[in-house]
Amino acid sequence: MSQNPSLTAQGLSRSFSGRTVVDRADLTINSGQVTALIGPSGSGKTTLLRMLAGMETPDAGTVRSGEEILSGPHTFIPIEKRRIGLVFQDFALFPHLSVLGNVMFGLHHLPKPDRVIQADIWIERLGLAHRRDAYPHQLSGGEQQRTAIARALAPKPVAILLDEPFSGLDPAMRDQARAAALEAVRAAEIPALLVTHDAAEALVHSDQIAVIHEGRILQSDTPETIYRSPNSIAVARALGPLHEIAASSLPDAWRAQLGTGSETLHYRPEAIRIGEGVACTVTRTRLAGPTTQLDLKLSETATIVAACQPGRALAAGETVRASLNPDFVFDFSDKPL
Amino acid sequence: MPRFTLSPRVIPPALIIGLVGLPVLVAIWTGLTAGGGETWDHILNNRLVPYTLTTLIVLALSAIIMFGIAVPAAWLTSLYEFPGRSFFNWALILPLAMPGYVMAYAWADLMGVAGPLQSSIREMTGWSARDYWFPNLFSAPGLAFVLASTLFPYVYITARAAFTMQSLATLEAARSLGTQPLGLFWKVGLPVALPTILGGVSLALMEAAADYGAADFLGVQTLGVGIVRSWMSFGQPDTAARLALALIFIASAFLIAARLFQGQRGSQQTSKRWLTPRRVPLRPVWGASASLVCGIILLLCFAAPVLRLIWLAVETRAVTQDLWPLLRTTLLLGAMGTIAAFIAALVFTLATKRNGALRFGARIAAAAGYAAPGVVLGLGALYLLKVSGQALSGTIAIGFLLWIYVSRFTSAGVEPLQSTLDRLPKSLDDATRSLGVRGVRQFFRVDLPLLAPGAIAAGLILFVEILKELPATLMLRPFGWDTLAVQAHAYATDERLPQATLPSLLIVLAGLIPVILLSWRLSRTERT
Numbered sequence: 001m002s003q004n005p006s007l008t009a010q011g012l013s014r015s016f017s018g019r020t021v022v023d024r025a026d027l028t029i030n031s032g033q034v035t036a037l038i039g040p041s042g043s044g045k046t047t048l049l050r051m052l053a054g055m056e057t058p059d060a061g062t063v064r065s066g067e068e069i070l071s072g073p074h075t076f077i078p079i080e081k082r083r084i085g086l087v088f089q090d091f092a093l094f095p096h097l098s099v100l101g102n103v104m105f106g107l108h109h110l111p112k113p114d115r116v117i118q119a120d121i122w123i124e125r126l127g128l129a130h131r132r133d134a135y136p137h138q139l140s141g142g143e144q145q146r147t148a149i150a151r152a153l154a155p156k157p158v159a160i161l162l163d164e165p166f167s168g169l170d171p172a173m174r175d176q177a178r179a180a181a182l183e184a185v186r187a188a189e190i191p192a193l194l195v196t197h198d199a200a201e202a203l204v205h206s207d208q209i210a211v212i213h214e215g216r217i218l219q220s221d222t223p224e225t226i227y228r229s230p231n232s233i234a235v236a237r238a239l240g241p242l243h244e245i246a247a248s249s250l251p252d253a254w255r256a257q258l259g260t261g262s263e264t265l266h267y268r269p270e271a272i273r274i275g276e277g278v279a280c281t282v283t284r285t286r287l288a289g290p291t292t293q294l295d296l297k298l299s300e301t302a303t304i305v306a307a308c309q310p311g312r313a314l315a316a317g318e319t320v321r322a323s324l325n326p327d328f329v330f331d332f333s334d335k336p337l
Numbered sequence: 338m339p340r341f342t343l344s345p346r347v348i349p350p351a352l353i354i355g356l357v358g359l360p361v362l363v364a365i366w367t368g369l370t371a372g373g374g375e376t377w378d379h380i381l382n383n384r385l386v387p388y389t390l391t392t393l394i395v396l397a398l399s400a401i402i403m404f405g406i407a408v409p410a411a412w413l414t415s416l417y418e419f420p421g422r423s424f425f426n427w428a429l430i431l432p433l434a435m436p437g438y439v440m441a442y443a444w445a446d447l448m449g450v451a452g453p454l455q456s457s458i459r460e461m462t463g464w465s466a467r468d469y470w471f472p473n474l475f476s477a478p479g480l481a482f483v484l485a486s487t488l489f490p491y492v493y494i495t496a497r498a499a500f501t502m503q504s505l506a507t508l509e510a511a512r513s514l515g516t517q518p519l520g521l522f523w524k525v526g527l528p529v530a531l532p533t534i535l536g537g538v539s540l541a542l543m544e545a546a547a548d549y550g551a552a553d554f555l556g557v558q559t560l561g562v563g564i565v566r567s568w569m570s571f572g573q574p575d576t577a578a579r580l581a582l583a584l585i586f587i588a589s590a591f592l593i594a595a596r597l598f599q600g601q602r603g604s605q606q607t608s609k610r611w612l613t614p615r616r617v618p619l620r621p622v623w624g625a626s627a628s629l630v631c632g633i634i635l636l637l638c639f640a641a642p643v644l645r646l647i648w649l650a651v652e653t654r655a656v657t658q659d660l661w662p663l664l665r666t667t668l669l670l671g672a673m674g675t676i677a678a679f680i681a682a683l684v685f686t687l688a689t690k691r692n693g694a695l696r697f698g699a700r701i702a703a704a705a706g707y708a709a710p711g712v713v714l715g716l717g718a719l720y721l722l723k724v725s726g727q728a729l730s731g732t733i734a735i736g737f738l739l740w741i742y743v744s745r746f747t748s749a750g751v752e753p754l755q756s757t758l759d760r761l762p763k764s765l766d767d768a769t770r771s772l773g774v775r776g777v778r779q780f781f782r783v784d785l786p787l788l789a790p791g792a793i794a795a796g797l798i799l800f801v802e803i804l805k806e807l808p809a810t811l812m813l814r815p816f817g818w819d820t821l822a823v824q825a826h827a828y829a830t831d832e833r834l835p836q837a838t839l840p841s842l843l844i845v846l847a848g849l850i851p852v853i854l855l856s857w858r859l860s861r862t863e864r865t
Contacts, residue, residue: 055509079512086513092506096528105524106514155514 004031005066007052007084007159007191012061012071013215014047021047023215024061029159029191029208034182035220036194036202038238039212045195048212049161052193053086054079065158085152085160090168091144093136099123099147100132106155122150126184141169142177149181159191166201178205199239203227211235233266233332241307242266242330249302251278254324262333269293269307270328277323280304285314296322350688350695353681358702360717360744361585361709367720368582371575384576388563389583391477395552395559396542396587398481403489403541406634408534411496412522413631416508418616419624425631426497427856432638433490434848436805436822438550439841441474441483442829443642445554446649448474453645480557484548486638488541494859495537499530536598543591546584547710549808550826560584561712565808568716578720581713592708643845646838653835659824660839667804667820670735674742674803679796681743682750686758687784703748714741715812734815741809746802750795757791798851805844 007029014022022044029035039045050056052063054070054077063071070077093102103119110118123132126146136144145165152160162185166178182205185192196202202209203223210220213234219226230236247255247265258265274294283303284295291307294314298304306322314320413419414426432440446452450466458469473479511525527534549561560580567577619627685703689696706714718737719729727733765783785792807822814823821840828837 053513055512079509080515080517082513083515084513086510088506088510090506092510094507094511094525094529096531105511105516108515151510151514 004190005068005158006030007193008062008064009048009052010062010064012048012051012063013059014051014056015059020215022051022058025212025215025217027210027217027220029193031159031191032186032189033207034186034192034194034205035208035210036196036206037210037212038196038199038202040238041197043212044215045197045212046163049163049193049195052159053084053161054082083155083157085155085157087145087148087152087160087162087165089164091136091148091165093144093147093151095136098133098135099128099139099143099150102136102147103150103154105151119150119154122154125187126150127180142173145169145177146181146184149184153184153188156188157190159193160185160188161193161195163195164197165194166196167198203239209239211238213238228327230330236266236268236330236332241269241305243269243305245302245304249299250324251298253278257324258326258329258331260331262331264333266330266332267304268328269305271325272296272304272306272308273323273325274306274308274320275323277321279319279321282314282316282318282320284316294320296320347688347692347695350684350692351698353684354695354698354702356740357681357685357706357744357747358698360714360721360741361705362717363720364578364581364709364713364717365585367574367578367717368585371578381579384563384567385579385583388558388560388580389587391557392546392559392561392584392587395477395481395484395557396545398478399485399488399545400538400542402482402485403492403538404534406485406638407489407492407537408496408527410631410634411493411500412526413627415497415500416526416616417624417627418618419627421628421631422616425628425635427860428635428639429493429631430490430852430856430859431635431849432487433855434845434852435487435639435642436550436807436844436848437484437487437545437548438554438807438822438826438829439646439845440487440642441480441551441554442825442834442837442841443645444474444479444483445829446834447641447645448472475555475557477557480552480555480559483551483555484545488544489638491541491544492534492537494855495540496530496534498859499533500526532598536595539591539595539598543588543595543708546588546591547712549710549712549811550822554826554829560587561710561808564712564716565812568719569812574720574723577716581716585709585713588710588713589705589708592704643842646842646845649835650838650842653838663819663821663824663840664843666818667822670738670810670818670820671800671803673735674739674746675796675800677739678743678746678750678799678803679792681747682754682795682799683788683792685747685751686754686788687780690758703751706744706746707748709745711741711745711806711809712812714745715809717741718809718813729813730815734813735818738810738813741813742803742806745806745809746799749802750799753791753794753798754788755791757788761787794851794854797854801847801851804847 009025009027012022012025012027013020025044025048027035027037027048037045037048047056051058051071054063057076058071060073061071062069062073069075070082094105097105100116100119100123103122104115107115107118120129120132123129126149128143128146128150131139131143131147134143136147139147145168148165149162165181166174169177178201182192182194194202194206206223208220209223209226211218211226211230211234213232219231219235221229226235227239230239233242236242244264244266247258247260247263250258250265272294278298280296280298282294283297286293288307291309292314294306294308296304296306304322410425410429414422414429448454448471455466455471458464458471459466462469474483507525507529508521511521516524547561548559549565552559552562553565560583563580564577564584567573567580618624685699689699709717718741722729722733722737729737765787804820805822807826810820811823811826814820819827821844825837825840825844828834828840
């Protein structure tokens with residue numbers, strides 16, 4: 001871990017015309033790591049990012065970079081003095097400037113020759129050397145995005161915030177672009193926040209995931225922990241498919257395995273394994289990329305959804321045997337939401 | 338390549354397209370073929386060069402003034418919050434309601450030796466009229482000021498659209514990179530918006546080039562004035578034709594420039610997410626200064642001239658004697674012209690929907706009529722009259738006048754119809770046909786009801802444009818067919834300004850209708 005200060009939000013709140021959009025949000029973004037902020041549309045992701053960046057004034061709470069207060073009860077450092085790098089969803093490149101001009105833009109404190117040298121370093125680092133003099137409309141989506149990242153990183157910001165930077169990219173090139181971009185971001189060893197609504201993106205590419213729901217940060221943890229031990233239904237749902245089932249409709253063997261008294265349980269489709277165990281009838285199969293989603297009839301009234309990789313194509317009406325992996329069955333009965 | 342299909346159904350629209358384009362073609366043709374030799378040298382040295390130079394000087398000055406007024410106002414109202422912002426936001430469009438000639442009358446009175454400005458200077462200082470210098474409105478800069486103050490909203494509207502719609506994310510990106518407010522304007526806001534703004538300036542200059550009334554009243558020898566004088570007063574049709582050619586060239590150059598600048602918009606980006614215009618509230622002192630700047634613009638370009646006209650009308654109890662007959666002819670000509678131009682606009686919009694060749698022809702014809710100043714079209718009609726051996730009187734004259742209205746204003750009617758059509762799903766046409774409805778039935782059952790909102794706007798705009806039209810009406814009207822605009826101009830140039838106020842105010846009042854429509858449309862597009 002590097003010694004750059006982390007970016008912290010404490011009790012951050014903001015409402016618009018009476019509607020609370022961000023509600024006492026706490027979040028620590030460590031330097032050298034990518035923290036993903038995920039949540040459905042309207043959950044307050046963008047407003048939280050705007051408050052961190054200084055584009056929005058919080059109603060309450062503080063934003064700090066290390067010990068320095070950026071927003072607080074008596075302090076508000078405006079965006080232009082905050083030194084926080086921003087990467088926008090549509091990249092917001094300056095259409096009247098070349099790649100070099102865009103990357104140099106934030107280096108106005110340096111003399112011109114140094115500006116060019118610094119900008120070239122970042123252009124090189126993001127693999128844009130051959131596009132140095134091109135204008136934004138001549139660039140591909142991926143090149144625009146790397147230009148935006150180079151532009152944000154070049155002035156050596158204290159943190160970088162990325163607002164759904166990959167959603168506009170062609171799915172075929174997204175993975176590669178994502179990996180290259182985030183590598184450069186990590187190398188800068190500053191706190192990085194990646195706002196996304198794509199759970200898979202967050203799980204694969206981040207070091208820490210924070211789930212925001214109705215303006216509140218519900219949980220903030222490593223991808224592994226947050227996926228395996230969500231603290232609420234909303235968090236579990238934010239990270240992948242989640243289904244609900246009445247405990248009474250489960251086979252006795254599975255109930256014994258879980259050892260819970262709760263009536264309602266939630267499970268991920270991968271909790272159901274095909275191979276051995278309880279016999280059930282396939283009622284429907286759907287191919288979902290690498291896995292197949294199966295609807296399995298447990299009893300006259302209960303159906304369970306499984307995601308698996310069966311060795312062969314299964315057809316509706318077939319009988320299969322299924323077992324349960326209790327790790328992906330959650331009991332939220334004593335938790336809110 | 339546009340698909341070309343020849344069937345009897347294309348003949349009526351093709352005829353209408355020809356009708357719209359013909360007067361311009363005639364003007365260009367006569368301009369190119371008008372007498373050469375010695376007369377030509379004479380025209381070139383004594384008429385063409387001086388008139389063209391004056392016109393270009395006036396246009397250059399008004400471009401600078403418009404830019405200076407409109408760009409700061411648009412920057413303030415689109416990016417900052419200050420007292421009265423939402424009022425100024427739409428009120429700054431109001432000057433569009435004032436035709437240049439009305440603005441000229443009002444300012445001539447305000448700035449005259451006996452006017453309120455000079456009188457109060459003399460009262461305060463005790464000087465006499467010869468003891469001080471006062472700017473002279475009856476000059477090229479004066480005309481530039483008058484034209485700029487009525488036409489700057491074109492620039493204001495485009496600048497505002499450019500500032501709010503396109504660069505908000507870009508501006509925030511610039512701020513996050515440490516750019517201060519003033520740097521924001523010079524380094525990002527202006528350069529990004531410049532192509533769009535220059536498009537607005539070009540359009541406004543095209544309108545300014547078409548002016549006749551203000552220049553004639555202020556005695557500035559622009560091409561428009563030169564054309565009318567050469568034909569009417571000096572009886573030199575060759576000169577008029579050459580001048581018209583120069584004017585067409587200038588006006589269409591600006592139209593082409595405007596279109597080219599508009600085309601560049603493609604390279605700019607928009608993001609719905611970051612579009613929410615969160616205007617930065619200004620601190621009290623700066624906020625008050627912003628209100629003051631906008632207030633002064635509105636005062637100079639609208640409030641002061643209008644109030645002065647009202648005051649003049651009330652003070653002198655100047656009742657225009659023949660107001661009723663004037664109103665009658667104005668409304669009658671306006672209604673006939675509106676119907677004719679509306680039908681042409683409708684044909685342009687619908688008949689060209691599927692036929693590429695027709696669409697191409699219609700665009701050229703409409704653009705030519707739009708760019709050609711009224712003076713030039715009037716001249717084209719006069720040539721046609723001469724060739725056909727008809728006298729300028731009675732029904733023939735009215736027919737020609739209506740024709741010129743159609744030629745000049747069809748494109749103004751096409752615009753709202755086309756934008757309504759563009760908002761409809763493309764598949765609607767196919768759906769209608771798949772249900773076995775086409776041709777006339779399709780027009781009445783589908784196209785017309787759907788176009789209704791645009792049609793109402795088109796009708797209103799056409800009516801007001803025709804009502805404000807001065808030069809062509811002046812050149813072609815038969816005896817006894819004076820309109821409000823013609824009579825106001827006659828009174829004003831006759832130094833009977835008080836009598837000109839009432840017709841002028843009525844024109845401004847009518848002119849407010851399309852401006853309010855426009856302001857509705859703008860606020861709607863800004864919200865979505």
